[in-house]
Amino acid sequence: MKFFKLIPAVALFFTACGGGEPEATADAPATEPAAAVAPAGPAAPTGPMTIPDWYQVDHDAKTVRLVMVAGETPENNYWSYNGTIRGELAITVPEGYEVTIEFENRDPNMAHSVGISTELVNFTVPPVPEPVFAGAITENPQSMIDGTMPGDTETITFVADVAGNYSMVCYIAGHSAIGMWHFFNVSADGAAGVQGL
Ligand SMILES: [Cu+2]
Incomplete structure (x- = not known):
């Protein structure tokens, strides 16, 4: 029909x-x-690109290593990445690079997760736990009992093989709505670093 x-x-x-x-x-x-027409969504930070100590890039090896810590500070009830929330950061990696995210959960109370999502507009509902790139999501990302638990560290690795604008999110219900997300860009021109610090 x-x-x-x-x-x-x-x-x-x-x-x-x-x-x-x-x-x-x-x-x-x-x-x-x-x-x-571009959908209305939160605005990404546009400040200068910096390389913080938790961002390591090797342009010869074409790798990026990110250390992302949930609950590094008590701000936002520990529901944060590296002490920041709600798209305050725009993390950019070059297209084709192998990205490793070492994800540590220091929140004393709650499981968290991390992954790369296509969601850029509506963070009030948990993004669908289907990563943009194969492997770009932690285990049991929606689970409060089998996710990355307090004190745990989980490492994920993926190839950022398609340039574009994405987000880094926590998939546990309510967490992205409360601000546990950032912008995540894959650059076609080799740009690398973090804006918004
Ligand atoms: Cu979370």
């Missing part, structure tokens, strides 16, 4: 294109222009 419903739309498309008249584009379905 869906196939047959598509036919009029396809026919319309070719008719509009075949006409070759500029005004034909004015008849395009109202939903098309909306897709071109």
